[in-house]
Amino acid sequence: MAEVIDVTIIGGGLAGLISSLELARAGHSVVLVERKTYPFHKVCGEYVSNEVRPYIESLGVDLKALGVAHIDRFRFSSPSGRLLESGLDLGGFGISRYTLDHALYQLAQNAGVSFLLGKQVDDVQFINDQFTITLNDGQTLRSRLALGAFGKRTKLDKALNRAFMQKPSPYLGVKYHIRTDFPTDLIALHNFRHGYCGMSAIEDGKYCLCYLTTRDNLRPYKNIPDMERAILHRNPHLKAVFENATFLYDKPEVINEISFAPKQAVENHILMAGDSAGLITPLCGNGMAMAIHGGHLVSGLASPYLRGAISRSQLEQQYQSAWSARFARRLWIGRTVQRLFGDEWLSELAVTAFGTFKPLLRSVMEQTHGKTVDLSV
Numbered sequence: 001m002a003e004v005i006d007v008t009i010i011g012g013g014l015a016g017l018i019s020s021l022e023l024a025r026a027g028h029s030v031v032l033v034e035r036k037t038y039p040f041h042k043v044c045g046e047y048v049s050n051e052v053r054p055y056i057e058s059l060g061v062d063l064k065a066l067g068v069a070h071i072d073r074f075r076f077s078s079p080s081g082r083l084l085e086s087g088l089d090l091g092g093f094g095i096s097r098y099t100l101d102h103a104l105y106q107l108a109q110n111a112g113v114s115f116l117l118g119k120q121v122d123d124v125q126f127i128n129d130q131f132t133i134t135l136n137d138g139q140t141l142r143s144r145l146a147l148g149a150f151g152k153r154t155k156l157d158k159a160l161n162r163a164f165m166q167k168p169s170p171y172l173g174v175k176y177h178i179r180t181d182f183p184t185d186l187i188a189l190h191n192f193r194h195g196y197c198g199m200s201a202i203e204d205g206k207y208c209l210c211y212l213t214t215r216d217n218l219r220p221y222k223n224i225p226d227m228e229r230a231i232l233h234r235n236p237h238l239k240a241v242f243e244n245a246t247f248l249y250d251k252p253e254v255i256n257e258i259s260f261a262p263k264q265a266v267e268n269h270i271l272m273a274g275d276s277a278g279l280i281t282p283l284c285g286n287g288m289a290m291a292i293h294g295g296h297l298v299s300g301l302a303s304p305y306l307r308g309a310i311s312r313s314q315l316e317q318q319y320q321s322a323w324s325a326r327f328a329r330r331l332w333i334g335r336t337v338q339r340l341f342g343d344e345w346l347s348e349l350a351v352t353a354f355g356t357f358k359p360l361l362r363s364v365m366e367q368t369h370g371k372t373v374d375l376s377v
Helices: 014-025 050-058 097-111 155-159 215-221 224-230 236-244 287-306 312-341 344-356 358-367
Strands: 004-010 030-034 047-049 069-077 083-094 114-117 121-127 130-135 140-148 171-179 186-192 195-201 207-214 253-258 270-272
Touching (some): 014 030, 014 097, 014 287, 030 140, 050 287, 069 195, 140 287, 207 215, 215 224
Parallel strands (some): 004 030, 030 114, 069 186, 140 270
Antiparallel strands (some): 047 083, 069 083, 130 140, 171 253, 195 207
């Protein structure tokens, strides 16, 4: 019979890596299952709010050595190209997932986390107060806890019969790395019909260009390049980027059916973290920081359970409550603001409103960015 380990973490993104590192350093046995092999690219805006910077550095990540870009200005354009600019009070930094995830992976390895890479979880069963986790190669793991950090939408979500999977989502995300002439301290968000595109500096003089759109935008054009020319290029700022930038890989990273529907933080006794627990709209640009918060939060509550200080029911109740208190309002605001930018006319009106009432724009920014991670949690 397989050894019973303390924690199996399903998914090796930011939330999975952070929680694995924290739990291993607390003395627990941890296995992390990830379907890819580090380092790898992910569809992501690659901007991180400074709310988590002190925490990330406290873990041993040398952000300066990794060459992060410091960002403290924001530019916003309507589909017609009208511009709005603002300072970012809290600010943030730009770094690719390729680089940041790999740095955290190396720290977690050194802390004793066991990684099963290039493998996928097909099934999770909770029986007799423990989890049996079956991988796609037939391997079986048994653990006291299971943490779900497997991202935006997966086959495992369907296997678990999660409510948000019952309704298909129209959204798809596309990401490139580029080289271009653009200020390194600026993050830009350019709107277009049924979508928006973010651009900001990352390490090594590169920039992340990532956009969200719908299948309805793609369907008439059959392929992404034709859609970009027909739809995104109507915004003159995006047209200039696509025509003048150097694109650094042949094909973009693409993800389909991104869902912003509310999710439960606990499903079938699995503690969900990062995008598995809830995804903020890219319009609010803070998903990476929220995933980092989430990994710290779930590990901080899982460790007392594993030491016998609290029961499973207490763990699940405390985690759902703490997760909702920390993130539910931010996600709701993100979904609400996003409704302003699906329609070209509403997008133009929203840019006018935010430009006229600058305190409104700052209020939205403040409410979609959290407070600095509490290291005592």
